Amino acid sequence: MPKPIAISDSANFYVSAERCFDPALRGVPVIVLSNNDGCAVARSDEAKALGVKMGEPVFKLRDKIRDHGIRVLSSNYTLYGDMSRRVVEVYETFSPNVEIYSIDESFLDFSGFRDRDAHARSMKTAVTRLTGIPVRVGIARTKTLAKCANELAKRNPIWGGVLDLCDIAAAEALLPRVAVGDIWGVGRATVRKLDAIGIRSAAELRDMPVRQARQLGTVVLERTVAELRGTPCLSFNDTVPTRKGLAVTRSAGEPMCDFTTVMAALTAHATRAAEKLRTHGLVAGSLTAFYHTSRFRTEDPTWRASRTTQLLPMSQDTFDLIAAARRCAEAGWPRCEGDAFANPWGFRFAKAGVMLTDLLPLADRPATLFHPGPERDPALMEALDVLNARFGRKSLTLAGEGTAAKGKSWDMKAGHRSPRWTTRIGELPIVRAR
């Protein structure tokens, strides 16, 4: 018999995290925006009730925000990341094995507990008491069924936020109530195909012939069917998997119309990407830089540039990454007579990014026979990181990304960001007032 797995997730996590520190946000409609204040990515129950959709662009919500007094917040990832860490700390006192799945969801090994329901309820209470974040728990013998249990618990408050589907009869009774689109791993495209052959509930999907499932939705759907039948196909994984890639991409606060501005944004993104590499003790073997015009403004001239270059030797050095990003940016810039980096067509670039692949732990970096030059002293990057850790991110940056005095037009908008309550003492209102 497969062991019981629980999944615990936070309700409207970003909104819940904000509410922990600002009681005025409780009981009223609240939305948290994506980077650049673009779309609603988290909504309180009250906001959902007003019909605010996930991912809806904020400019389309203007009337609703005004008419219903919806509170609008920019995303504050520093706060959410820290709150997430606290929630996981509590989980770890309730299960010997915790697999962090996302910022607001973790799988927990629930084997060995005699009364799983009671255990889950005391965990739920503890998380709320110690962090202020409300959570819901689904339990079953496969991850997919646990996610179904969680989904049911979310939608039916009568169970008090905890549902155990380990029992065959319970699954039998409740799976007809889960729509295929609400099953983990079944997205829009698959829903459409399943609907065409009359499969609409989790119970119907479970009873579908596996061969047909594979043919319709590849091995992924075949696994989902097996998981719904209680056969685990997705293993419990409490070790952090090795990263395959890493990206830093942003929409610009204002359109970027010249090479210098695009390069300033790419410099900032490459800088951040290098920081991430060093945090994880990795080096990268290749870098892709891209920038493109807005995909929504189809009447404007469009340009999409994406170039990849090798990092040789593999590197985690900010300067190396910026140099590579510059090579890509130059190679991708629209060619014109005269000044090679002018923009006579009036392209308005909306987004730029840096992606790193071929990642390896620094210790495993292969030696190279022909260096392009002497390697820089890692002490420089170390000093950079120490200073930025001590005085706050971006205290020390490269001139290439521009200076605050001159204005960073490419920098994202974040007009409604709350204080980083748990990680920046200087942002606490009471400290600021002194």
Next chain:
DNA sequence: TCTGGGGTCCTAGGACCC
């Protein structure tokens, strides 16, 4: 005027090899 960011996994098809 204004539309997110960062991941994973799978498949098909081409290049290449013997």
Next chain:
DNA sequence: TCTGGGGTCCTAGGACCC
């Protein structure tokens, strides 16, 4: 007219997740 078979590796693109 008739033009092998079987393997690996890589990449692009699709689907999905939160």
